[in-house]
Amino acid sequence: MTVTGIPPAPVAERPAHRDPNVLRWLSAYTASMIGDNVYFVALSWAAARSGGAAQTGLVLAVGAVPRALLMLGGGVVADRFGPRRVVIGSDAVRCAVVVAVAALLLVAAPGIWVLAAVALVFGAVDALFLPSVGALPPRITAPGQLSRVQGLRGLAQRVATVCSAPLGGLAVAVGGPAAGFGVAGVLFAVSLPLLMTVRMREPAEERAGRAADTARRQLADGLRYVRGHRVLAPLVVTIAVSEMGFAGPANVGFVLLADERGWGAAGMGWVLAGFGLGAGAASLLLAVRRRVPRAGLVMSCAVLPGAxxxxxxxxxxxxxxxxxxxxxxxxxxxxxxxxxxxLMQTVTDPAYLGRVTSVGSLFTMGIPPLSYPLTGVAIGAWGAGPVFLAGAALTMAGAAYGLCSRPLRRAELPV
Known part of the structure; x- marks a missing residue:
């Protein structure tokens, strides 16, 4: 049984940035990412209005916990039911949740625990959405275009970051948190029909592989697959160690460093703009290049100067x-x-893409937010400088581990 009645994508390779199928997916992804960030702005503001700083932090942390705990299960769901179906379903649930909150805020002032419940539900749905959306690119384009798709995805993330803060701030300023949630709901609603028109390729062996195993057995099978893979095992370790070194200083440290050194909000904004410009340049480079030779070696070598x-x-x-x-x-x-x-999408067997993507997402978007409070405490105790140096050392260790793995160094992207 196929996942969708839409005809399969053509086999002939077309440049990703000129492929209407990829561009529809990219538009849907961008709208969803902007909606995600606007939701975060509205939730933060609503929590601040309903409680103090501690309660606001609690609401924001509550959403990160189910995302981290359920991420691996989200990968099992993606492989069991197909990532397209899970992406559309989870986006629809996110749309319904934020629209319901917007309607509630129009007629009442919900307490902090209602907002915490919303964050909890949203985090749980994110645990389904993130592995599935990460497993889609190999199904919508040819293998040789995956690096371009990753570049385009990076550009979409930069656009979402640039657009969402002023859009969310304007909505909240004009109509309060209800307007912010309403705008997020509209953006999720825009992404849904675009996702429904994306054509998918689903290998016959992947359809045959889905079935009767229990979710627990499928999860264990996926983890064994990652652990035993010559490229994926060192790649996941490299990603996990590097991300844990980078995430805290980048997401918490920039703000506290600017405050510690008297740079002010404007200085912090310039620093964040510099980071976004650099990341956007890297994404643009990959989007316009057909292929990066010796991708595994280049990956680890790029992380070293970044550290x-x-x-x-x-x-x-x-x-x-x-x-x-x-x-x-x-x-x-x-x-x-x-x-x-x-590389992760290239070397993974299609039947395991959801579970492998969930492992990667766990170490990039699931666990790192849980380290933010620790980063703040460390900066308060020792200052920002030592924390940035420790983060850089950990990031460098991840890159060094990647360089020590011969299969990862020799890994190539398809021509």
Whole structure:
């Protein structure tokens, strides 16, 4: 039984940036990402209005816990039912949740526990959405276009980051949190019909492989597959270690460093802009290039200077120096991250894509947010400089591990 009645995608290879099928998926992904970020702005503001700083932090943390705990299960669901079906279903649930919250805010002032429940549901649905959306690119384009698709995906993330904050802020300023949730719901609703028109390729062996095993057995099988794979095993370790070194300093450290050194909100904004510009340049490079030779080696080698740039924040004497460090951090780590994603999708058997993607997502979007409070405590105790140096050392260790793996160094993307 096929997942969709839409005709399968053509076999002939077409450049990803000129493929209408890829562009429909990219548009849906961009709308969903902007909606995700606008939702976060609205939730943060609604929590701040309903409680104090501690309660706001609690609401935001509650959403991260089910995302981390259920991420691997989300990969099993993606492989069992097909990622397209799971992506559409989870996007529809997210749309319904935020529209319901918007309607509730119009007629009542929900307490902090209602908002915490919303964050809990949204985090659980994200645990289904993220592995499935990550497993889609190999099904919508030819193998030789995967690096381009990863570049386009990176550009979409940069666009979402740039557009969502002012859009969410404007909506909340004009109509309060209800308007923010309403805008997020509209964006999720826009992504749904676009996703439904994306044509999918589903290998016959993958359809035959879905079936009667229990979810627990499928999860264990997926973890054994990753652990025993010559390229995936060192790739996942490289991703996990590098991301744990980068995530805390980048997401919490930038803000606290700017405050510690008197750069102010404007200085923090310039640093974040430098990081976004560097990451966008890396994504654009991959989007326009057909192929990156020796992708496994380039991935690890790109992370090394990115780690050095991250550590340079410890010594940045001015906003200008911080912007330069942020640009090279975004450029190098953005390139390494995109190549890691393309390699993961290339070397994985299609029957395991959802589970393998869930493992990668767990170490990039599931576990790292749980380290943010620890990063804040460490900066409060020792200052931002030592924390950035420790993060850089951990990121560099991840890259060094990748370089020590011969199968990963020799891994190539398809021609």
């Amino acid at each position: 050095v740039a991250l550590g340079a924040f410890a010594f940045a004497p001015s906003v200008a120096a911080g912007v330069v460090a942020a640009f090279f951090t975004g450029l190098c780590l953005g390139l390494g991250g995109a190549l890691a994603g393309a």
